[in-house]
Amino acid sequence: MSPDEPGIVVVGASLAGLRGAEALRRGGYAGPLTLVGDEPHAPYDRPPLSKHVLAGELRPDATALPHLADLDATWRLGQPAVGLDRSARVLRLADGVELRYEKLLIATGAQARPWPVTDGSGPLPSGIHTLRSRDDAAALRIALAAGPKRVLIVGGGLIGCEAASCCRDLGLAVTLADPNPTPLARILGSLIGSVIVSCMNTAGVDFRPGTHVEAFEADASGRVCRARLKDGAAIETDCVIVALGATRDTSWLAEAGLNADAGGLTCDSACRALDSEGRPAPGLYAAGDVARCPSPFYGGRLVAFEHWGNAVAQAGHAARNMLANDDDQRAYRHLPSFWSSQFGINIKGVGLADGADAVAVVQGSRASRRFLAVYGREGRAIAAISFDQARWLPAYAERIEAGAAFPPILGATDQSIKDFGAPDFPEPRSR
Amino acid sequence: MPHDTLFAEVTDPANRANPYPLYARLREKPVSRQSDGSYVVSTHAAIRSLIFDPRLSSEDLPPSQRPPTGNPFKDWIVNPIKNRVVNAHRPLIFRDPPDHDTLRGIVIEQFTIPRVRGVHREVEGIVGDLIDKVRGRSEICLVEDFSYPLPVMVICRLLGVPEEDEEQFQKWATVLATALEPDSRGDEKQRHATATAFDAISDYMRGLIREKRKNPADDMLSGLANPESGKPAMGDVDLIASAILLLVAGHETTVNLITNGMLTLIRHPQELERLREDPERAPRLIEELLRYEPPVHFRTRKALGDIDIAGITIPAGASIVLLFAAGNRDPARFTDPDRFDPDREDNQHFGFGGGLHYCLGAPLARIETEIALNALVRRLVAPRLLEDPPPYRPGASLRGPEKLGIGIERIA
Incomplete structure (x- = not known):
């Protein structure tokens, strides 16, 4: 392959992007390889962020992912992709750079679902955190180390529960507000979620079921001091963690004629991105949190998994198909799995x-x-x-x-x- | 030879020196029903799948039975009660979850890093003394002079058994070790001998535990007898059973590992020479040893439900033999499996078993064997086997030489 050939571009430099790039090299791909990442950091591991990093046992910058293969790649970090021209096979970055590609692996992941700011509600007070990126974790760690009087966690999913567990380990007063009867209700149901309620009771987390936070109030310095609930009650707090799950930022694909929204980029079973007509888009693959694929174990239901193991396996699978002929595109069969440590x-x-x-x-x-x-x-x-x-x-x-x-x-x-x-x-x- | 009697051949002492061709035949069927109704599992993949199957039970020991004494009070009242107590409090190797997990957690907590480090120094001392004792001789029996005394001395010091009682412990350990041998458990005479030794060591332990409660020291028994408040603790019967298990399970297994190690090294003089030149090779070499000549060849389990595996159904209630030593030589998992190759990569052997009953003492066994083999290859000058193959003890599971005569030029 001559040097001016465009080669493969991987958009997204987190777990799926890195492991996908490595799989391409291990699969024998020797051409040009470019990795694009919106964050300035080299690929890092997220699971420790809501556990060891919050607990202060691990520095946020000590989470770099090990490289498992010699990549020999061009890195473009700190530059989010902002547009895709499929007919010209060009990817546009925020700094105006245009990257030509032969094949593209989309692994842009997900973002923490932010606190919804409506017109007229004014700016959000300070002291309100989300927890998704390394910088999020670093900021939250500083906030927790400062010893807030009460941490309010909004949302009892995996991240909310892990954060609550860490806060109690740090000796901080914690309230967890969840609209459901128990934590983890959405992924495990409340029968099993009730075990987490008992763990929270033992650990001293103030768990508030069926609780809807409506708005935050700030003190004179603009810092959060209170959360107002739907039923009119209030919770005094000086540190809030908004843990409402994740969304996929696929807005950069808006003009690309693909099937993409906040729930992910729709793919076929071979991890090929589908265009708005439902046909595989030539040379376009997706893996990790952003990829919404039909799951063979669940009747072909379209699911975008937010799991570490899926990011690795799916990136490897997509890479394999990227290097294979059109008549040898294999279906991705992966039983999802996840883990969490809390309490x-x-x-x-x-x-x-x-x-x-x-x-x-x-x-x-x-x-x-x-x-x-x-x-x-x-x-x-x-x-x-x-x-x-x-x-x-x-x-x-x-x-x-x-x-x-x-x-x-x-x-x-x-x-x-x-x-x-x-x-x-x-x-x-x-x- | 029909396939369904192959395992009977394995247990036949005539095949003790080299059971590996029988294992190769057995592996032709990953799981094979034997004529006695048991199911022998012999490939790496099938063993791996079954050790993580929740339907396998280890609670398959026949009930305790103390020998008649002629004293009606003992025979009709005391011993039946003792039998029942012991049956209800088996050591964790014969227990299933959740009790197994609780007991194991408590014991593991006592294997602290400082304690294991302390063992390191103790083992070096004992090993040096044992070799010094044979100075001046041109022939030694490795088992009698070295590998047999070492593990009991080590476990006694770790537990906190006074040195003057170690000799008595050696005797009890010898009798009790056979209780772990699946094919001897049915033997009535053997069970009587086991029960008698068990009673004696239990009484001794009861006294020692009382002593450790009065005067706690920094040893495992003191730790087990004086649990920190708020942490899980075990009752006295479980405590005695655990202490006995540590003694018994750590005894003949380690004897075998060290003896098999030296036997294998003398049979592979190049490897012996390389280890002498580079003691850092010991950890890899020991892993390969655990694959190539494991101290425990098989363990039995019971199926609690019907299990579909490798094209057949093991019915509920059936006895299952996990033939670890055959899985260790499976050509589907290991290239050139019959070659002793310490440089082997990806050596996922079953030398310490696997699954939830994975050897609790594995770190200790590795330390003991490393120190022992390094000292032996350094200090036994020009070792050669006086008899090859050596005579083996009867056990097919805890398989190891009964004697290992080694001729030497001198002790360095």
Whole structure:
């Protein structure tokens, strides 16, 4: 390949971008390779940000991802992509640079869903944080180290719960406000989420179920001092963590004629980006949080996973297909998995639990906070979650991949199956 | 030889010196039903899958039975109660979750880094003394003179057993070690001997625990007997069972590892020479040793539910033999598996078992073996085997030489 050939450009220099680029090199790609990242930092690892970094055990800049292959790439960091011209095969960056590409891997990830600012509500007070990037974590760490009187966390998803756990470890007073009856209700349902409620009670987190934060009030210095709730009550706080999940910034693709919105960029099963007509766009692939692909284990449902393991596996798969011929584009088959550590418990899950119509604790017990639970839908096992019982999870994952009946493994040690019922998911939220 | 009697061949002492051709035959079927109704698992992939299967139970030990004494009070009242107590409080190697996990967590907490570091110095001292003792001889028995005394001395010091009682411990350990041998558990005479030794060591431990409560020292037994408030603690019967387990499980296994190590090194003189020149090779060499000549060849489990694996169904209630030593030689997992190659990469062996019962004492065994082998290759000048293969002990699972005669020029 001659030097002026455009080669492959990877947009997004986080986990999926880096691992995708490495997979291209390992797959034998020897041409020009460019990595574009909106942040100025070299690729870093996000899971420690809401755990060790907040706890002060790890410096934010000590999270760099190791490079697993010699990339020999051109890096363009600190420059977000702002536009894509598919017919000319040109990617435009914020500084005006135009990059030609032969093939493009889109791995631009997701951003923390910001606190919605409406016209007339004025500027947001200071002291309100989100937690997604390394800079977010660094700023929040400084805020927590200053010893706020009460931290208010809005949203009881994984990030909200991990942050609450860290704050208690730091000895800070914490209130967690969640519209649902329990934390993790959206991903695990409230039957399992109730275990986190009991952990929070033990740890001294003030958990407020069914609570809607409406607005923040600032003191004279412009710093947050109070959160106003929908029911008219208020929570005094001087440090807020908004943990409302993530959105995909696909606005730079607005003019590209693709199927992209805040929920992701729609792809086919081979990780090829689809145009607005639903056809694979030539040379365009996506991986990681931004890629919304049909999942073979969930009836082809389009899902954009926000999981570390998916970013690695999907980037590798997309890279493989990028180097393969058009008649050898393989489908991505990946049972999603995630982990979290909070309140001294190692939580690991496989599959997509939302959509389940039943859940059963198949090993251990909720009361002991050491258990494995399986989710079922229409008589099939579709997901499993473990609290401090991760060693058994692969056995269940294998059964779930095989489409086994629910519950899938009978006769396990420490099994009574007395604890089962509806998983109790909240109503889907309107976007 | 029909496939369904191959495992009986494995347990036949005549095949003790080289069971590996039988393992190769067994691996032709990853899971094979034997004529006695048990299922032998012999490929790396099948073993790996089953050690992480929640339907495998380790609670398959036959109930305790104390021998008749002729004293009706003992035979009809005391011993049946003792039997029941012991049956309800098995060591964690024969327990399933959740009890297993609780007990294991408590024991692991006592394997602290300073304590293991302390062991390092102790082992160096003991190893030096044992080799000094054979100075002047031209022939030694590695088992009797070296590998047999070492592990018990180490575990006694770690537990906090007074030095003057170590000899008694050696005797108990020898009897009790056979209780871990699956094919000898059914033997009534053996079980009586085990029960008698168990009672004796239990009484001793009970006294020692009382002593550790009165005068706590910095040892594992003191730690186990005096738990920090708020932390999980075990009852006295579990405490005694755990202490006995540490003694027994750490004994013959380590004897085997060290003896097999020296046997393998003398059979591979180039490797012996390389280790002598570069003691830093020991960790890799020991990993390969754990693959090539593991101290425990198999463990048994019971299926709690029907398990579909490798094209067959293991029915609930069936006995399962996890043939770790066969998985270690599986050509589908290891290139050139019958070659002893300490430079092997990606050596995921089952030398310490696997899954939730993975050897608790693995770090200790590695330290002991490293110090022992390094000292032996440095100080035994021109070692040669007096008999090859050496005679083996009867056990097929805890497989190891009964004697290992080594001729030497001198002790350096």
